[in-house]
Amino acid sequence: DAEITQSPRHKITETGRQVTLACHQTWNHNNMFWYRQDLGHGLRLIHYSYGVQDTNKGEVSDGYSVSRSNTEDLPLTLESAASSQTSVYFCASSEDREGEQFFGPGTRLTVL
Amino acid sequence: RKEVEQDPGPFNVPEGATVAFNCTYSNSASQSFFWYRQDCRKEPKLLMSVYSSGNEDGRFTAQLNRASQYISLLIRDSKLSDSATYLCVVNRRSNYQLIWGAGTKLIIKP
Numbered sequence: 560d561a562e563i564t565q566s567p568r569h570k571i572t573e574t575g576r577q578v579t580l581a582c583h584q585t586w587n588h589n590n591m592f593w594y595r596q597d598l599g600h601g602l603r604l605i606h607y608s609y610g611v612q613d614t615n616k617g618e619v620s621d622g623y624s625v626s627r628s629n630t631e632d633l634p635l636t637l638e639s640a641a642s643s644q645t646s647v648y649f650c651a652s653s654e655d656r657e658g659e660q661f662f663g664p665g666t667r668l669t670v671l
Numbered sequence: 672r673k674e675v676e677q678d679p680g681p682f683n684v685p686e687g688a689t690v691a692f693n694c695t696y697s698n699s700a701s702q703s704f705f706w707y708r709q710d711c712r713k714e715p716k717l718l719m720s721v722y723s724s725g726n727e728d729g730r731f732t733a734q735l736n737r738a739s740q741y742i743s744l745l746i747r748d749s750k751l752s753d754s755a756t757y758l759c760v761v762n763r764r765s766n767y768q769l770i771w772g773a774g775t776k777l778i779i780k781p
Contacts, residue, residue: 594771599679599773600773601675601758601770601771601772601773601774602715602758602771603771604768604769607768617768647712649714649715656767657702657703657762657767657769658703659705659717659720660717660769662714662715662716663714664713664714665712665713665714
């Protein structure tokens with residue numbers, strides 16, 4: 560069965576360190592998304608990609624970067640982790656840009 | 672004003688009751704609407720899309736009111752397993768992004 564996976568599931572890091580969160584999907588979807596979820600907020604879009612070599616900034620992209628070298632993977636990098644980036648991070652993919660999104664299980668990141 | 676607003680709840684409802692949530696959106700050009708369900712500490716999953724004519728899936732009914740810019744979700748004969756957070760999602764037509772509400776928490780009590 561097609562799926563979307565994220566790793567690690569839990570991560571504790573220190574302020575200033577670089578962190579990369581992995582996202583891998585086997586749906587063969589062109590569209591992939593990274594969100595963060597915090598209490599009191601809906602899912603907020605960090606970065607998204609509509610295909611290989613295509614990446615775009617979302618509403619909360621500062622301090623984050625992505626690259627898309629193949630259809631299956633969209634890793635998210637925190638260049639210099641800050642305590643404000645403590646959050647749950649979800650990766651998603653979709654067949655249509657505005658259609659149903661399928662989510663990975665999430666990564667719980669704590670920045671100390 | 673947020674682009675998508677939901678009553679955060681929690682809604683505490685006895686098993687078997689009917690419960691309804693509303694969600695308001697600010698962008699009149701929005702064309703796609705969804706309800707997702709999110710269980711505690713899990714990923715969101717699509718519950719149903721919302722169509723202009725309204726749609727029903729078993730005990731769940733979704734309605735769209737374009738004039739007043741809100742969508743609704745009705746759950747009939749609620750079950751304990753319906754306890755979750757329900758997320759309202761609307762597309763932002765200008766850049767195809769989906770905008771997520773903060774969610775309404777539902778607790779079904781025996």
